[in-house]
Amino acid sequence: MEDSLARPLSPAGLSCYVAISQFLGLTVIAMTGAWMGQFRGGIAWQSLLQFNVHPLCMIIGMVFLQGDALLVYRVFRNESKRSTKILHGLLHVLALVIALVGLIAVFDYHRKNNFADMYSLHSWCGISAFSLYFIQWLMGFSFFLFPGASFSLRSKYKSHHVFFGIFLFILSIATCLLGIKELLLFSIKTTYSSFVPEGILANVLGLLLITFGLLIGYILTRDEWKRPPLAEELALSMDFKNLTEGESPSGSQ
């Protein structure tokens, strides 16, 4: 308990890694915008440009915002657990809404142009990632934000929530890589092998997406950067556990 009171605002190294991850995330978004703007004619809801809304929204929602939502517990170390949980949930909602706009854009574009739906590995991984992400949000909300779940139920579910959270983030990045590859094959199939600028830009974008994922994964898995419970949270979790189970707690949820 004293440890948590005496801890520095942010452990050495963490701020630096978080700053690099944000720079990388914003670069990935800017590069996707540049790809769509410079090489694919721009972005619009009407006309053939409607497709271009898809990659941009998916990368903002399913990669950048999802990644940032995962970092919330490492970055906001001294705010109350409840406010941090709410911020975590809100960032995921924002990610889901922006990703939904991206999905509507691609389905609508396919419908208007009479293209087949859901035939590619990319689309299968994509629809699975989005649906599971939505389910994960609903489960997280019911267990952690909605009052009513007991202490031991929350504890049991927490490890599953963390596992699926990391899995969905990896699946989202992998889906983007498949999408990049597919778009390149549709748009520059005949010139791709001659190192054209669009191909190089998209390949670098793919590498930066992987690097962004690695950095977030690194920050999340460093034990010394995990958020230790605040003194009042330890006391509260003790009361909550005693009330719901009549046992002593082993950590806070």
Ligand code: HEM
């Ligand atoms: C996690 C992020 C993504 C998800 C969940 C996702 C999901 C989907 C889904 C469900 C479809 C099928 C639409 C239909 O059949 O009408 C689709 C199509 C497509 N997406 Fe994505 N996408 C993501 C990211 C990207 C990115 C980053 C790109 C390119 C840079 C991209 C390129 C494409 C292309 C070219 C198609 C049309 C061909 C196809 O149906 O496979 N996607 N996406």
